[in-house]
Amino acid sequence: MKKVLAKLTVGFGAVAMLAACGGNNDNGNDVNNGNNNNGETSSGDGDANVVLYSTMQSDGERGAFEEIVADFESENPGITIEANFPGGSYEDQLRVMMAADDLPDLFDTHGWSQLRYGDYTEDLADMDWVENLDPAMEQIIMDDEGKVYTYPLNQAQDGITYNVAILEEHGIEPPTTWDDFVAALETIRDEGDGTVTPLWIGGGDNWTLAQMVDQMLTPAFITDDNNDYSEELLDGSFDWSNYEWLAEEILALKENDLLNQDVLTAQFAQATEIMANNQAAFMFIVGSIGPDATEMNPDTQVGLLPTPAVHEGDDPSWIGGERFTFSVAENSEVKDEAKQFIEFLAQEENAQKMAEATNLSSALVNVEADTYYAEYYDRYSDLEIEPYFDRVYLPSGMWDVMANTTAELLAGGTPEQAANEMESEYHRLRDQ
Structure with a gap:
């Protein structure tokens, strides 16, 4: 992986070069702009509304994720996860929010955790799941200073x-x-x-x-x-x-x-x-x-x-990197609750569930996922994963x-x- 690491180090050190991967159809839920949480704030002492945006679109992906959300809310009755799935309009909506510095509490960086959203994300390096992060993902979501920009639900x-x-x-x-x-x-x-x-x-x-x-x-x-x-x-x-x-x-x-x-x-x-x-x-x-x-x-x-x-x-070569992720907005007023949800997502059972629902490998080495393409990933396991061009x-x-x-x-x-x-x-x- 040294060759890939060298290339990414050069890329991340250069002036941010951002590409668009968007569409223009809207097939998601009603949206709630930004992380103002309807005026609610929390430091763990009261109710908290965590606004979340994701690029998931398929019924299987969203269904599995929504089951995890329901389990989390059941175990944490003081926290509500307000999940939004804008579909093809995701990128346009996030650009508007980013320009206003009013990103959701949790949001999918869809491949741009450092280059596009890096200045807006909380460092997740102190979280428990980081010790199980696949080394192949470290060069993609972690910088030379050790900042961890996002939690990857899977890897493409x-x-x-x-x-x-x-x-x-x-x-x-x-x-x-x-x-x-x-x-x-x-x-x-x-x-x-x-x-x-x-x-x-x-x-x-x-x-x-x-x-x-x-x-x-x-x-x-x-x-x-x-x-x-x-x-x-x-x-x-x-x-x-x-x-x-x-x-x-x-x-x-x-x-x-x-x-x-x-x-x-x-x-x-x-x-x-x-x-x-x-x-x-x-x-x-x-x-x-x-x-x-x-x-x-x-x-x-x-x-x-x-x-x-x-x-x-x-x-x-495999072409890939982060696919579905969640970053915590740096100016979120419910950071603790947002991180708590990420730790819940990273629990082995939930991480396996999301990997299998998306038919992609987990980004955590302690998770074995029975995905549709597993035999092919194993067959070509000696090949490097190159970042999306x-x-x-x-x-x-x-x-x-x-x-x-x-x-x-x-x-x-x-x-x-x-x-x-x-x-x-x-x-x-x-x-x-």
């Missing part, structure tokens, strides 16, 4: 999901390089009867396009020693003509009938049914796609492989740029245009 290890039966039918071994991945897509296209899409992307929700790009930028420009542009990306000197390679590869997927024809209108919500009905071989989607597809069709098995290597001699190397706002430029590329643009737009927006946003 993103790669590519695949339909096990389809690969077996065509005699395809899970690919480890981009070239092998493309060859696998071509085999499915050539040997199939046209009912199976080699690579399915719900680009109507264009964050799915950004997800693919963000994952592939890491093996393209970071992990290979001979193609490591991390310093140039951090200091602003990166030559964005290098990006044309990735844009060309993405465009070739469409031109060679390796993507779903409706890539620009297909919706993310369709993914589970498409995978369950064996209509797609690969997706750049992890999370609940596996268990949800198997629940819909028990004969469907969804596998997981790390993000393929791009350069010869390089290894594939945009969280370290790109300025705030580039997530939307990746989504939009890729959509424009697939709608008739050129790799050169995509690279030029990425370059101009990268410099514009760095200068803000």
Whole structure:
């Protein structure tokens, strides 16, 4: 993990470079702005209302979490946890609150515990759960001074999901390089009867396009020693003509009938049914796609492989870091109660429950979670977890740029245009 640590140390030491990972749909509860707790305050002597915001969206995730909240409130009748799930509008709401320095008492840093929210969070280093934190997470949520910025309910290890039966039918071994991945897509296209899409992307929700790009930028420009542009990306000197390679590869997927024809209108919500009905071989989607597809069709098995290597001699890698988290707002008036709830969440039974509900590994080494993808994480346990590219190397706002430029590329643009737009927006946003 030394290589990753070195990169993150450089990234966190640089001027904060923040990326956006948002949407614009609102499917959450009614919200209560900030941590004013309706005028209530507490230091443990009376009733306390702890306002909480989370990015959880799926029914399974929220259901498990709400059960834990109910158990906590039952054991602590003087504390109420007011949970809010704003869905796609989460980031926009938190930005407004952050600008007013009025963040919720507990909030999800969704991958930005240090770079975006670091100045607004209470140090959690003195909490009991910290001694069980997975060392792989220390470099992500803890700084060189020892400040712990957030409690991670789980840790993300993103790669590519695949339909096990389809690969077996065509005699395809899970690919480890981009070239092998493309060859696998071509085999499915050539040997199939046209009912199976080699690579399915719900680009109507264009964050799915950004997800693919963000994952592939890491093996393209970071992990290979001979193609490591991390310093140039951090200091602003990166030559964005290098990006044309990735844009060309993405465009070739469409031109060679390796993507779903409706890539620009297909919706993310369709993914589970498409995978369950064996209509797609690969997706750049992890999370609940596996268990949800198997629940819909028990004969469907969804596998997981790390993000393929791009350069010869390089290894594939997991792309990840913190997924769902809770930080305590530095100016919260109910810090003790907020920390008390976090300690409750970190209890082994509750931590296991959340890891299994989200189908991700726990961030605590004392927790064994039986998750859907456990066998694949074990199979590739020797691979490093690289941080999400945009969280370290790109300025705030580039997530939307990746989504939009890729959509424009697939709608008739050129790799050169995509690279030029990425370059101009990268410099514009760095200068803000």
